[in-house]
Amino acid sequence: MKTIVVEHLARVEGHGGITVELEGDAVSDVRFDVFEGARLLEPLVRGKRYDEVAPALSRICSICSAAHTLTSLKATENAFGVRISPQTELLRELLYRGESIESHALHLFLLALPDYLNYPSATALAADKPDIVLLGLRLKKLGNRIQETIGGRAIHPVNVVPGGFGKVPAVDQLLELRSALIEGMKDSDTVVDLMASLPAAEFCRGNTVYAALLSPNLDSYYAGDEVMIASNGDRSIIRAAEYRELTNEQSVPHSHARHSTFRGKPFMVGSLARLTVKPRRPTGRLVVVRERLQLQAPAGNPMDNNKAQALELVRDMERALETIEQLLREGVKDERPVGVHPRAGTGTAITEAPRGLLIHSYTYDAEGRITSADVITPTALNAASMEMHFRRAVEQCAERDDAVLSKRLQMIARAYDPCISCSVHLVRRR
Amino acid sequence: MKPLLVIGLGNPLMGDDGVGCAVAGRLANDPRLPEDVEVVSGGCDLLRYAAQMEGRSRVVVLDAVYESAEPGCILVFEDPGAQLDATQDHAHHLSAGQAIQLLQMTMPLRATLVGIGASSAGFEPWLSPLMESRMPAILDRVLQELVWTSSM
Numbered sequence: 001m002k003t004i005v006v007e008h009l010a011r012v013e014g015h016g017g018i019t020v021e022l023e024g025d026a027v028s029d030v031r032f033d034v035f036e037g038a039r040l041l042e043p044l045v046r047g048k049r050y051d052e053v054a055p056a057l058s059r060i061c062s063i064c065s066a067a068h069t070l071t072s073l074k075a076t077e078n079a080f081g082v083r084i085s086p087q088t089e090l091l092r093e094l095l096y097r098g099e100s101i102e103s104h105a106l107h108l109f110l111l112a113l114p115d116y117l118n119y120p121s122a123t124a125l126a127a128d129k130p131d132i133v134l135l136g137l138r139l140k141k142l143g144n145r146i147q148e149t150i151g152g153r154a155i156h157p158v159n160v161v162p163g164g165f166g167k168v169p170a171v172d173q174l175l176e177l178r179s180a181l182i183e184g185m186k187d188s189d190t191v192v193d194l195m196a197s198l199p200a201a202e203f204c205r206g207n208t209v210y211a212a213l214l215s216p217n218l219d220s221y222y223a224g225d226e227v228m229i230a231s232n233g234d235r236s237i238i239r240a241a242e243y244r245e246l247t248n249e250q251s252v253p254h255s256h257a258r259h260s261t262f263r264g265k266p267f268m269v270g271s272l273a274r275l276t277v278k279p280r281r282p283t284g285r286l287v288v289v290r291e292r293l294q295l296q297a298p299a300g301n302p303m304d305n306n307k308a309q310a311l312e313l314v315r316d317m318e319r320a321l322e323t324i325e326q327l328l329r330e331g332v333k334d335e336r337p338v339g340v341h342p343r344a345g346t347g348t349a350i351t352e353a354p355r356g357l358l359i360h361s362y363t364y365d366a367e368g369r370i371t372s373a374d375v376i377t378p379t380a381l382n383a384a385s386m387e388m389h390f391r392r393a394v395e396q397c398a399e400r401d402d403a404v405l406s407k408r409l410q411m412i413a414r415a416y417d418p419c420i421s422c423s424v425h426l427v428r429r430r
Numbered sequence: 431m432k433p434l435l436v437i438g439l440g441n442p443l444m445g446d447d448g449v450g451c452a453v454a455g456r457l458a459n460d461p462r463l464p465e466d467v468e469v470v471s472g473g474c475d476l477l478r479y480a481a482q483m484e485g486r487s488r489v490v491v492l493d494a495v496y497e498s499a500e501p502g503c504i505l506v507f508e509d510p511g512a513q514l515d516a517t518q519d520h521a522h523h524l525s526a527g528q529a530i531q532l533l534q535m536t537m538p539l540r541a542t543l544v545g546i547g548a549s550s551a552g553f554e555p556w557l558s559p560l561m562e563s564r565m566p567a568i569l570d571r572v573l574q575e576l577v578w579t580s581s582m
Contacts, residue, residue, distance in 0.1 A: 044443070045556055059443050062473035106477070110524055110532070122524060123531045130535060137536055141480050155473040235438065 001028070003393075006404055017411050020394050024206075030391045032383055032413075042373045050076050050342055050368040051162055057360070057375065058156045061419050063106065064148055065156045066099040067353035068360075068375075072082050075360040076162055078240075079347025080368075082340055088332055089223060090323055095157065096221040096351070097152040097320040102143025102353035104271075104316070107417045108195070109136020114308050115411045117199045132194065135187060136161050139313065146320060149173050163337030165373040171332055174324050181199050181321045188285065188314045195310040196292045201303040201415075203408050204393040207232060208300060208385070210273035211246065213352045219280050219319065221352040222391045229262050230277045230298065236262075240348045241271055247376055259384040260376070266384035269356025271308035289314050302389050305415045309354075342368025353378055355417040379418040384418065386416050406415040432485045434464075434580045438471040439493040439526055446561045447551035450492040451571055452530070462573050464580050466579065476529035483533065488540045490579055493526045495545030497529065502564030503547035504571045542577055 002022040021029040041060065045053050054072035058065040070092055077084060083094075109132060110122040119125040126133040144154055149169055151157025159166045169177075208233040215224030225240040238246045247260045261267070276297045282290050293307040348361040356378030362373045393408045434445060436453025441447050453470035457463055470482065483489050495505055508529075524532070530541045546568060548561065555567070 041443070058492060059441060062441070062475045065473065096518070102478075105477075106524075112478070123528050126535060133532060134535060137480070139530060140477060144478055144481065153472075153477065154478045274445055333563070 002400075004402055004409070005202040009090055009305045011385045018390060018413060020405070022116055022394070022400075024280060025400070027391050027394050030387045030394075032387045032390065041375055045362075045370050045373050048370050050080070050340070050364060052126060052158070052372075053362065053370060053373075055156070055158070059247075059251065060375070062155060062351045063103050064355070064358070064419060065098065065349060066095050066151055067161075067221075069151075069157050069160055070359050071349050071360045073162055073353045074349035075347045075362050076350065076364075077340070077347065078349055079345050079364050082163055082338060082345055082346075084164060084338060085329075085335055087168070087327070087335055090327060091150055091165060091168065091347070092160065093220055093222045094320055094323045094327075095147060095160065097145025097316045098143045098150065099321070100143070100221065100316045100354045102147065103344060103417075104138035105136050105143060105315045106153060107354075107414075108191075108306060108309055108313070109133060109139070111417075112414050113194075113198075115407070115414060116201070119353075122126070135190060135194075137217075139184060142317075145180055146177060149177055161337050164335060165337065168332055171328065174328055174332065178321065178324045178328070181317055181324070184317050185314075185321070188289075188317065190230060191310055191313060192289050192292050195307055196294070198306075201306075202301060202412060203396055203414055204389040205396070206296075206389075206392050207406055208302065208389075209262060210276045210298070211262065211267045211269050211275045212277035212355060213350055213357060214278060215352075216317070217280075219274075219278070219315070223326075224254055225350065227350060227357060228277045229267060231262075231265065231267075232298075235277075240350045240359075241346075243348055243376075244409060245359065247359070247381065259387075260381045261384055266388045267381070268302060268307055268385040268416075269378050270303075270380050271312050271314060271354075272302065272305040273356060274352060275299075275308050275311065275379060285318065286311065286315055288415070293332050294302075302385075302412060303415045305417070309417070334372070342366065355379065355382075355419060357381055377419060379416075382416050382418065386413065386418070431487050433466040433468050434488055434490065434576070435479075435486050435488045436492065436576065437466060437467045437476065437479050437482075438469070439474055439476060439491060441474055443553065443555050445551045445554045445556070446548040446558050447494050449494050449546045449557060449561055449568075451478060452557055452565070453492050453546065455570055456569055457572065457576075460569065460573065461545055464577060467576055470570050474524050475524075477524065477533070480533055483539060484537055486539070488542065488579060490542045490544060490576060491526050491530070492544050492546065494551070496498040496548065501506070501547050501549050501558070502568055504568065504575070505545040505547065506575060507543040507545060542575070542579055544572055552553060 004020040019031040054069045057072045058069040114125045148154045152159030211229045213224045214226040214228040227238045229236045344366040346363045350359050359376040361374040389412050438450040440450040442451050451471045454469050458469040
C-alpha cells in the first residue's frame with residue numbers, strides 16, 4: 001500500500017491535512033482532516049445575551065468575520081421576529097460585497113495564483129511578478145475599505161447590531177466609496193485577462209452536486225431563506241428552518257468536521273455553486289467576463305471555482321457600486337436600529353459567505369439568552385465533496401508521481417478556498 | 431507623521447494562538463504605555479490593517495510564533511520576512527511575515543514583529559495557564575521593546 005500525505009494545510013497540530021491511500025493503482029481511502037472549531041462553539045455562547053452572540057462568533061474567522069456577524073444577527077432577528085428596514089438590508093448586502101471582494105482578491109491573487117504559476121508563495125510570486133500581487137493587494141484594500149466604512153472596523157465589524165446599524169454611513173463616506181469602486185473597476189479587465197490566461201487545471205472533472213442560497217434577486221449574499229440544490233438538471237429546495245435535511249451530518253473518525261451529504265451525495269458550495277445553481281442572466285460587462293473565462297454551467301470541474309470567484313469579484317464591484325448609487329439616489333436615512341424584543345424561540349439564518357453557504361441556528365429563552373447554537377461553515381459542508389474530488393484527481397492522473405499528485409491535491413483544496421487555517425496561524429521560524 | 435502603531439494578531443478562540451491579541455488588549459489599558467503609541471487588536475490577517483499602517487514611521491506587530499522551546503518567550507524580528515518561514519502552507523491567509531513583505535511593496539513600511547513563543551494552540555477561548563502565568567513578564571518585555579522602538 002502507498003500513502004500520499006499533504007500536511008500543513010492548517011497550523012493545528014495533526015489537522016488540516018490530506019491523506020490518500022493507494023492499493024496498487026486503485027485509491028483505497030481518502031481523508032481530508034478539517035479542524036472545525038465552529039462546531040465546538042456552543043458552550044462558548046450558551047447563556048450569552050442576544051447582543052453578545054454576534055461579536056463572539058465573528059471571531060471564528062478573520063477573513064469571514066462580516067459573514068459570521070451578519071449571519072449571526074440574521075438568525076437572532078429571525079428568532080425574535082425582527083424585520084429590518086430595506087435600507088439596513090441594502091447596507092448589510094454592501095458590507096457582504098466588501099467582504100467578498102476582499103476575500104476573493106486575497107484568495108485568487110495571493111493564495112491560488114502562486115500554485116498556477118509555479119511559485120511556492122505570494123512573496124515569491126511578488127519578487128518576479130509584482131504587478132499581479134499589487135493588483136491583488138489593491139482590490140483587497142478596496143474590499144477592506146467598504147467593510148471599514150459600513151462595518152465600523154477593518155475586521156470583526158462592530159457597527160452592525162441587532163435590528164440595524166449603530167450608525168449609518170454619511171453621504172460623503174458613500175461618495176468616497178463610490179469613487180474608490182469606480183477606480184477599482186478599472187482593474188476588472190486585468191483580473192479577467194489574467195485569470196483567462198492561466199494554464200488549464202483539468203484533473204478531477206466529473207458530476208458534482210451544487211448547493212447555493214436562493215435569494216430573491218438571484219445574486220444576493222445576505223437576503224433569502226431557501227437553499228437550492230442542483231444535480232444533473234434535478235433541483236430541490238430546502239427552507240432555512242429545515243437545514244438539517246441539507247446538512248445531514250455524519251461524524252467521521254478522521255476529522256473534527258462532520259461530513260454533510262444531500263440524499264447521500266456530497267455537494268459543493270461556493271462561487272461555482274452560486275453560478276451553477278442560480279444562473280442569473282449575465283448583463284453588460286459580465287457577459288464578456290463569462291465568455292472570456294469560458295465558464296460553463298453546469299460545471300464539472302471544481303477548479304473552475306477560481307474563475308467563478310474572478311467573475312464574482314468583478315460583479316461584486318458592480319453591485320456594490322449599484323447599491324451605493326441606490327442609497328444616494330433614495331437618500332440615506334439616519335435610521336436607528338429597530339426595536340428587538342427577546343422571546344423564546346429558534347431562529348435559523350443561511351447566507352452566502354465568500355466560500356459558500358453559512359448556517360447559524362440559535363434557540364433562545366424568554367430572556368433572550370442562548371440555550372443552544374449550531375454553526376455550520378462552508379468548509380464543513382464542502383468536506384465530503386473535497387474528498388470526492390481528491391479521489392477523482394488521483395484516479396484521473398496517469399502519473400503516480402508523488403510530487404505531481406501532491407500539488408494537484410493542494411490545488412484542489414485551495415480551489416475550494418477552505419477556512420481551515422484562519423483559526424490558528426502560528427508563524428514559524430526558518 | 432502618525433504615531434507608532436501596535437497591532438496584536440491572533441484568534442482569541444484558539445488558546446495561545448490569541449496571545450498577540452491578548453497582549454495588545456492589556457497594553458491598551460496599561461498606564462505604562464507610551465503616550466505616542468496606538469494599539470489595535472484583532473484577527474489573523476495583517477493585510478486588513480494596510481490603511482491604518484499608511485503614514486506611520488513604524489509598526490509593531492505582536493503575534494504568536496511557533497517556538498517549542500519556551501512558551502511566552504519574546505523573539506524580535508526587525509526583518510521578519512527574511513527570518514520566518516515563507517512557505518505558503520496556509521490555505522486561507524498569509525502569515526504576518528509574508529504580509530509585511532508584501533505591504534512593504536506598497537508603502538515605505540518599517541515593521542518590527544514581536545513574536546511570542548507558543549508551542550501549541552487548541553480550541554479554547556483563553557490562554558493556557560502557562561502562558562497566562564507569563565503574561566506579566568511578556569507585558570514588561572513588550573513595553574520595553576515599545577519604549578525602545580518609539581525612540582528610534
